[in-house]
Amino acid sequence: MTFRPSTAWSLRPAAAALLALVLAGSLAAQRSREYDLKAVFLFNFTTFVEWPEDARPKPGQPLIIGILGRDPFGRVLDDVVAGEKLQDNPLQVRRYRTVEAAQEAQVLYISSSEAERMPQILHFLRDKPVLTVADMPHAAGTEAVISFATGNHIQLQVNPAAAQRAGLNISSKLLRVATLVGQNAVP
Amino acid sequence: MTLLADLPVQRKLRFAMLLTSSLALLVACSVFLTFEYLGYRRNLMQTVATLAQIVADNSTASLAFSDSTAARQILQALAAEPQVVAAGLYGNDGRPLASYSAGPATIPPEPGAIGMRFVDGQLVVVQAVAEGSRRLGTLTLIASQDFMLARMRRSFWVALAILGLATTVSAILATVLGRTLARPILELDRTAGAVTAGQDYSLRARQYGDDELGRLTAAFNGMLATMQRSVSDLRESEQRFRLLADHAPVLIWLTDQHGRHLWHNQRWLDFTGRTQVTEEGEGWASGLHPEDRDWTLRLFHAASETRKEFQLEYRLRRHDGEYRWMMSRGLPRQGDGQGFAGFIGSSIDVTDFKLAERAVAEARDRAIAASRAKDNFLAALSHELRTPLTPVLLLASEEAHNPRLPPEVRHDFEMISKNVALEARLIDDLLDLTRITRGKLVLDHRPADAHAILQDALNTVELDFRERRIDLKVTMAAPRHRLHGDPVRLQQVFWNVLKNAAKFTPLGGWVRVETHVADRNRLLVRISDSGIGLTAGELKRIFEAFSQGEHADTPAGHQFGGLGLGLAISERLVQLHGGAIRASSGGRGKGATFEIELPLDGGAGESNSQPSAYPFAENEPASAASKPA
Numbered sequence: 162m163t164f165r166p167s168t169a170w171s172l173r174p175a176a177a178a179l180l181a182l183v184l185a186g187s188l189a190a191q192r193s194r195e196y197d198l199k200a201v202f203l204f205n206f207t208t209f210v211e212w213p214e215d216a217r218p219k220p221g222q223p224l225i226i227g228i229l230g231r232d233p234f235g236r237v238l239d240d241v242v243a244g245e246k247l248q249d250n251p252l253q254v255r256r257y258r259t260v261e262a263a264q265e266a267q268v269l270y271i272s273s274s275e276a277e278r279m280p281q282i283l284h285f286l287r288d289k290p291v292l293t294v295a296d297m298p299h300a301a302g303t304e305a306v307i308s309f310a311t312g313n314h315i316q317l318q319v320n321p322a323a324a325q326r327a328g329l330n331i332s333s334k335l336l337r338v339a340t341l342v343g344q345n346a347v348p
Numbered sequence: 349m350t351l352l353a354d355l356p357v358q359r360k361l362r363f364a365m366l367l368t369s370s371l372a373l374l375v376a377c378s379v380f381l382t383f384e385y386l387g388y389r390r391n392l393m394q395t396v397a398t399l400a401q402i403v404a405d406n407s408t409a410s411l412a413f414s415d416s417t418a419a420r421q422i423l424q425a426l427a428a429e430p431q432v433v434a435a436g437l438y439g440n441d442g443r444p445l446a447s448y449s450a451g452p453a454t455i456p457p458e459p460g461a462i463g464m465r466f467v468d469g470q471l472v473v474v475q476a477v478a479e480g481s482r483r484l485g486t487l488t489l490i491a492s493q494d495f496m497l498a499r500m501r502r503s504f505w506v507a508l509a510i511l512g513l514a515t516t517v518s519a520i521l522a523t524v525l526g527r528t529l530a531r532p533i534l535e536l537d538r539t540a541g542a543v544t545a546g547q548d549y550s551l552r553a554r555q556y557g558d559d560e561l562g563r564l565t566a567a568f569n570g571m572l573a574t575m576q577r578s579v580s581d582l583r584e585s586e587q588r589f590r591l592l593a594d595h596a597p598v599l600i601w602l603t604d605q606h607g608r609h610l611w612h613n614q615r616w617l618d619f620t621g622r623t624q625v626t627e628e629g630e631g632w633a634s635g636l637h638p639e640d641r642d643w644t645l646r647l648f649h650a651a652s653e654t655r656k657e658f659q660l661e662y663r664l665r666r667h668d669g670e671y672r673w674m675m676s677r678g679l680p681r682q683g684d685g686q687g688f689a690g691f692i693g694s695s696i697d698v699t700d701f702k703l704a705e706r707a708v709a710e711a712r713d714r715a716i717a718a719s720r721a722k723d724n725f726l727a728a729l730s731h732e733l734r735t736p737l738t739p740v741l742l743l744a745s746e747e748a749h750n751p752r753l754p755p756e757v758r759h760d761f762e763m764i765s766k767n768v769a770l771e772a773r774l775i776d777d778l779l780d781l782t783r784i785t786r787g788k789l790v791l792d793h794r795p796a797d798a799h800a801i802l803q804d805a806l807n808t809v810e811l812d813f814r815e816r817r818i819d820l821k822v823t824m825a826a827p828r829h830r831l832h833g834d835p836v837r838l839q840q841v842f843w844n845v846l847k848n849a850a851k852f853t854p855l856g857g858w859v860r861v862e863t864h865v866a867d868r869n870r871l872l873v874r875i876s877d878s879g880i881g882l883t884a885g886e887l888k889r890i891f892e893a894f895s896q897g898e899h900a901d902t903p904a905g906h907q908f909g910g911l912g913l914g915l916a917i918s919e920r921l922v923q924l925h926g927g928a929i930r931a932s933s934g935g936r937g938k939g940a941t942f943e944i945e946l947p948l949d950g951g952a953g954e955s956n957s958q959p960s961a962y963p964f965a966e967n968e969p970a971s972a973a974s975k976p977a
C-alpha cells in the first residue's frame with residue numbers, strides 16, 4: 162500500500178495521457194485492444210451464464226469456447242483461457258468452419274465474417290443450449306443471445322428471448338451492464 | 349497530603365468528597381468515551397466492510413466487462429453513505445476502472461493489498477471482487493473517521509457538560525454535607541479552645557446526633573464534668589489547707605525533693621517578718637543563727653537523700669531580731685503518684701520550754717548534790733558521834749556494877765549507861781538509814797525461825813510493857829515459821845514495831861501479837877494496840893524518814909521522843925527480805941495495827957535467795973530521805 166490519498170496524486174492526468182495514447186495510436190493497435198477485451202469478455206461470459214443440466218460438460222470434460230468464421234483473436238483468446246477452469250471443467254478454445262460442428266461449444270463466437278450467414282447460423286442454433294455471441298450489433302438483425310455493439314467502447318447487447326429459447330440463465334449482473342434487445346426485452 | 353494537614357476539617361471533607369466524586373465521574377466519562385469510541389470504530393469497520401462486500405458483489409459484471417459507466421453508477425450509490433469519502437474499482441491489471449469521491453479525497457493509483465486498516469485517520473478497506481471463484485478485480489473503499497470523530501466530539505462535550513454539572517452539584521452537596529459533618533468537630537474545637545483560654549470547665553460542647561462524633565462529644569463533656577469537679581474539689585481542698593496552714597499555731601513549710609523551701613505559711617512569715625519570696629529556696633537559712641546555718645542546711649540535704657522523717661532544733665531569728673530555738677520536724681510527702689516530692693514540715697518555738705527545762709535540770713542537779721552531801725555528812729557525823737560512845741558505854745556499864753563503889757554512884761553510872769545506850773541506838777538507826785540510802789546495807793541471810801526471832805524481840809521490850817502496865821497477849825499460831833533471812837535485822841524490825849506499840853499505848857492499855865500463815869505461803873505477823881491511833885494523813889507518811897505523827901508537832905509532842913527513823917528502816921528491811929509492811933487504823937484514839945508479811949521457806953514466794961546486797965539508786969524515790977529537796 163504505497164499510495165497516499167492526501168498527496169497531489171490524481172487520476173485525471175493519467176486519464177488524459179491514456180486518451181492521448183489512444184488517439185495517437187494506430188488503428189491496428191486500437192483493433193488489437195478491442196479484441197483483447199472481447200477475448201476477456203468471452204471468457205467472462207462463462208461465469209455469468211448458467212447452462213441447462215444436460216448441456217453442461219461432464220466433469221473433467223472441457224467447456225468449449227468456439228469460434229465460427231474468421232478468427233480475429235489470434236493467440237489472444239487461447240492465452241486468456243489457458244489454464245483456466247470453470248468448476249471442474251477446463252476451458253478450451255476451438256475453431257469451427259461449420260455450424261454443425263460448432264454446436265458442441267458452450268459459448269460460440271460468431272465472427273463478423275459470417276454476417277451474411279448469420280440468420281441461418283442462428284436459426285440452426287435456435288433452441289440449442291449454446292451461448293451465441295455475435296460480433297455485430299443487434300440492429301444488424303441478428304438473433305444472437307449476446308451481441309457486441311462497438312462504439313467508443315464495447316457495448317453488450319443481450320437478447321433475453323433468445324437466451325430463454327436456448328435454455329440459458331443469464332445473471333442479472335450481466336444483464337445490468339448490457340443493453341436488452343429483441344422481443345420481451347424487459348427481463 | 350501534609351499540605352492538607354493544616355486545612356480546616358470542613359474544607360478537608362469538602363475537598364475529599366469533591367475529589368472522590370470528580371474522579372469517579374471522570375473515570376466514568378473516560379470509560380464511556382472509550383467504549384463509545386471503540387463501539388463507533390467497530391461499527392464503522394463493520395459498516396464499511398459490509399458496504400465493500402455489497403459493492404464488490406454488485407460490481408463483478410462491470411469489472412468483467414469493463415463497464416466503467418455501470419461501475420461508476422454502482423460506486424455513486426455510496427453517496428448515501430456519509431462515512432465513505434472515496435471508492436475505486438480496479439481491474440485485475442491494477443488499473444482503476446471507476447472511482448468515486450466525496451469531497452477532496454481521492455483513491456490511490458493502485459488497489460493495494462487486500463484487508464482493512466486505518467491510515468492517517470481514515471479507514472481503508474481493500475476488497476477482492478470475484479464472481480464465484482473467479483477474481484475480477486479489486487475494490488478500495490476509503491471511509492473517513494470524521495463522522496465518527498464528530499459524534500465522538502459530541503459525546504465528549506455531552507460528557508464534559510455532565511461532568512461540569514455533576515461536579516457543581518457535588519460541590520454544593522459537599523459544602524452542605526461537609527458543614528453538617530464538620531459541625532460536631534468545629535463545636536468540639538470551639539469548646540476546647542474556650543475551655544483552654546478561660547480555664548472554665550463549666551462549658552459544654554453541643555452534641556449533634558449519636559454517631560461516633562456524638563459519642564466523642566459526650567465523652568469530652570464527661571471529661572469536662574470530671575475536670576470541673578476535680579478542679580473545684582482541688583480548689584476547696586487547697587483553700588482548706590491554706591486556712592488551716594495559715595491559722596495553725598505552728599510554722600509550716602514545704603520543700604522540694606532537694607530540700608529547698610518552696611512555701612511557708614503565714615505564721616512563719618509573721619514570725620520571721622519576711623516574705624514568701626525572700627524565704628524561698630535557701631533564703632530562709634539567712635534567718636538561721638550563724639552557728640546553726642551550715643549544719644542545718646547539711647541536714648536538710650541529707651534528709652532529702654534518705655527521704656525519711658527527721659527532727660532537729662535550730663535557732664531562728666524572730667522579726668524583732670531575737671534568735672529563738674525552733675524544734676522542727678520534716679515528714680516526707682508523696683507527689684502526684686511520683687514518689688518522694690519533698691518534705692512538709694512544722695516548727696515550734698521551744699525557747700521558753702528549753703529555758704524551763706534547763707532550770708528544772710539545774711534544780712535537780714543541785715538537789716541531788718545537796719542530798720549526797722547530806723548523806724555523806726550524816727554518815728560522817730554518825731560515825732564520828734558513835735565511835736566515842738563505845739568506851740563511854742563500856743565504862744559506865746562496868747562502873748554501874750562495880751561493888752566497890754557506893755550504891756548512889758552505881759545508880760548514877762546506871763543512868764549514864766542507859767542514856768548512852770539510847771543515844772547509841774539512835775545513831776545506829778541513822779547509820780542504817782544512810783547505809784540503806786547509799787545501797788551499802790549488807791544482809792546476812794541464813795535459815796532462821798521467825799517465832800524465835802519474834803520471841804527474842806518480845807524479851808527485849810518486855811520491861812517496857814511491864815513498866816507501863818500494858819496487857820500483852822502473844823498468840824503464835826503459824827504452823828510453819830521457818831524462813832530465810834537476817835535474824836538480827838528481822839529482830840530489829842519486830843523490836844521497832846513493838847517499841848512503837850509500847851510508846852503510843854497509854855498506861856494500862858493492851859497489845860496483841862499474832863502470827864498466821866497467809867495464802868501464797870507467807871508468814872503474817874500482826875501487832876495491834878489500843879494506842880492513840882493514826883489519822884489518814886499520818887497513815888500516808890508513816891514509813892517516811894524523819895516523820896512522826898501530827899502529834900509530834902504539838903508542843904506536848906516530844907513526850908514520845910525519837911527521830912521517826914525506826915519504821916522507815918523497818919520498811920526497807922522488810923522489802924529487802926521480799927516482804928511487806930502495812931499500817932492501818934480506825935483513826936485518832938482508835939488504836940493501830942501493823943502487819944508484817946514475810947515469805948516462808950520452800951514456798952512460792954521464796955525470794956530469800958535474792959542477793960544479800962540490794963543496790964539502791966540514789967535518786968530512787970523509794971526513800972523519802974534520798975529525794976531531792
